[in-house]
Amino acid sequence: MADAAAKERKILVAVDESEESSYALSWCIENIITGNCNDTLILLYSIPPRAVYSTLDGTGYLVSSDILATMERYSSEVAQCVMEKAKRACEALNGVKVETIVEHGDARDVICQAAEKLHVDMLVMGSHGYGVIKRAFLGSVSNHCAQNVKCPVLIVKKPKTDGRSK
């Protein structure tokens, strides 16, 4: 068991602005990383691709480049904010290396490609892992990753605290 504890592991955690993602990171820190100082924790955030911002809004009006620039700046600020929060959650992990990666692209592709490229030992994510995705699609990103990523995938759901089962 001592051998296993000394193993160097790379653990990729997909983070976003959701509470579910934040919970997944905390759960991972408490249950997976604990006690293993040889782990490297890689925090990954994906900024939705530019194509999401159409140059035409819903009414057909052209969205000015100023507005597009503002939206991109906003996306970068959100990314920075999410990463700062995630890094603070990792502060108690003495000895564990924490790295951060911010990529542009669809969360599903970004996560799968990063897991592959970085040869991680494990991928951890909330049950959706995509801040803007609606409840109807909840789970689609984690499902996609669970099917396509070759390493073990841990999907963490935030327990309901309002007492309602649904």
Next chain:
Amino acid sequence: MADAAAKERKILVAVDESEESSYALSWCIENIITGNCNDTLILLYSIPPRAVYSTLDGTGYLVSSDILATMERYSSEVAQCVMEKAKRACEALNGVKVETIVEHGDARDVICQAAEKLHVDMLVMGSHGYGVIKRAFLGSVSNHCAQNVKCPVLIVKKPKTDGRSK
């Protein structure tokens, strides 16, 4: 971190006769259980429901009760064999409590119900977790469980060793 290591956790591992399931259990032992003597590891095997054995075979001939009895005996023997193998894999885990459960039913229902009923902290399974399921449906059981079980779900895939990427 010492507090977290001392936590009492219940970890449910869905086992079956596949190599993938065997790998998932080994990976869990090495990466999740290691060093935490307060864990309880619950090994769960589900025997496919009796309805799977139709009383009519493919050619319309009635399958005798003798054959049905033989098939049921075979199922029980497989279950016993899988459990013995799984328990042997856990032998190195000094101090960790190992429990075994064998249930009749569809793997998806059995796993989800057990996770709920036993209030486990984590569910671990191979990427299919259903020995007889074909490659076309690979992942359906783990997908179903990942969507329906409330606790964190770890899906472990067996790495390919033949050098082919597909």
